[in-house]
Amino acid sequence: MEEEVKLHGFWASPYVYKVIWALKLKAIKYDYIEEDLSDKSELLLHYNPIHKKVPVLVHGGKPIAESDIVLEYIEETWVHNPLLPKDPFDRALARFWIHFGSQNGWTFYCFFIASEAGKEAAAKEVVELLKLLEEKCLGNKKFFGGDEINMVDLSFGWLTLWFDCIEQVVGMKILEPTNFPRLCSWAMNFKEHPLIKENLPQPGKLLLHYQNFKERYGNK
Numbered sequence: 440m441e442e443e444v445k446l447h448g449f450w451a452s453p454y455v456y457k458v459i460w461a462l463k464l465k466a467i468k469y470d471y472i473e474e475d476l477s478d479k480s481e482l483l484l485h486y487n488p489i490h491k492k493v494p495v496l497v498h499g500g501k502p503i504a505e506s507d508i509v510l511e512y513i514e515e516t517w518v519h520n521p522l523l524p525k526d527p528f529d530r531a532l533a534r535f536w537i538h539f540g541s542q543n544g545w546t547f548y549c550f551f552i553a554s555e556a557g558k559e560a561a562a563k564e565v566v567e568l569l570k571l572l573e574e575k576c577l578g579n580k581k582f583f584g585g586d587e588i589n590m591v592d593l594s595f596g597w598l599t600l601w602f603d604c605i606e607q608v609v610g611m612k613i614l615e616p617t618n619f620p621r622l623c624s625w626a627m628n629f630k631e632h633p634l635i636k637e638n639l640p641q642p643g644k645l646l647l648h649y650q651n652f653k654e655r656y657g658n659k
Contacts, residue, residue, distance in 0.1 A: 442499030444469040447483050449476050450640055451648045453597030454506040455494040460593050461513045463634045465520045507541060510590055522590040536576045536583070537594045543568050551605045551649075552656060562611055569614065573622045581628055592629060599626040600639055604649045 446462070446469050448455035462469050474483050474493050486495045486502035496503045496512065503512045514522050523530050546568055550561040572595070577583055583591035598614065606612050616623045629635055 441468075443497075445472060445497040446470070447472045447474050447480075447486065447495040447497070448493045449474050451645055452493055453601045456638065456640075457506050457593045457596065458494045458496060458509050458513070459638050460588075460596060460635060461510050461522060461590070463638055464522065464588065465513065465517050467513070467517055507537060507594070510593065514590065522584075522588075522593070524584075524589070533584075533589065533591050536572075536591050539572075539576075540594045547602065547605070551609060551653065553609070558609055558611060562613060565613055566618070569619055569622060573619050577621055577625055579621065580625075582625060588629065588632060588635070592625075596629060596635070598622070599630045600642060600645065601649075604642070604646045607646060608649050608653045 444462070444467060446455070446458060448459070448471060450473060459471075472482075474480060476493070479491060483493070483495065484491055486497060487493075487504040490504060492504070494504075494506055494509060496509045498512075498516065503509050510522070523533055546561075546564050550558065550565050553561040576591070580586075582588050583595065602614060606614070614622060614626070630639070
């Protein structure tokens with residue numbers, strides 16, 4: 440008998456969607472529990488008492504927190520439809536770029552919350568990161584994983600919709616075909632993959648969420 444799989448998440452979180460996409464790509468059945476992050480459930484606080492955040496994957500009653508760790512757990516537990524390369528060097532390289540994305544998330548956040556006077560400087564830092572991602576990681580491949588989506592694609596999947604909302608809120612377009620043709624092609628291929636396309640938040644609802652967040656926390 441298969442052990443029960445549950446996922447505690449929040450509808451707008453790109454970290455949660457990384458896990459959703461992994462579960463879908465591996466055809467793992469799970470129950471989804473939507474959390475109210477302004478009034479966190481006792482169950483969420485019990486499962487993730489350290490960070491008190493989503494996502495939390497619960498497998499057989501055992502909780503795993505932090506999205507990158509959850510992805511590794513999924514990969515090691517359900518070995519079918521692998522999301523990391525078999526070759527040790529290629530696996531290490533994939534993990535490097537996943538770590539690169541995690542390390543540099545703050546740069547994108549600073550662009551999002553920047554004041555009008557500071558957004559140009561923040562945008563330059565984002566551009567430099569995207570250049571590295573396009574030239575050194577993606578290259579001429581369809582996906583970061585080659586012909587198929589892998590864990591690196593899932594880690595940067597937020598660029599396909601969430602970053603578009605950030606750009607709209609900030610009022611500055613960065614990720615466009617004239618600047619990043621290969622990244623934009625990747626983004627389209629990623630969003631059009633059936634399992635990804637079926638598991639994305641509503642763009643209008645997500646944009647409103649980001650607008651409200653910017654009004655509340657962004658610099659004036």
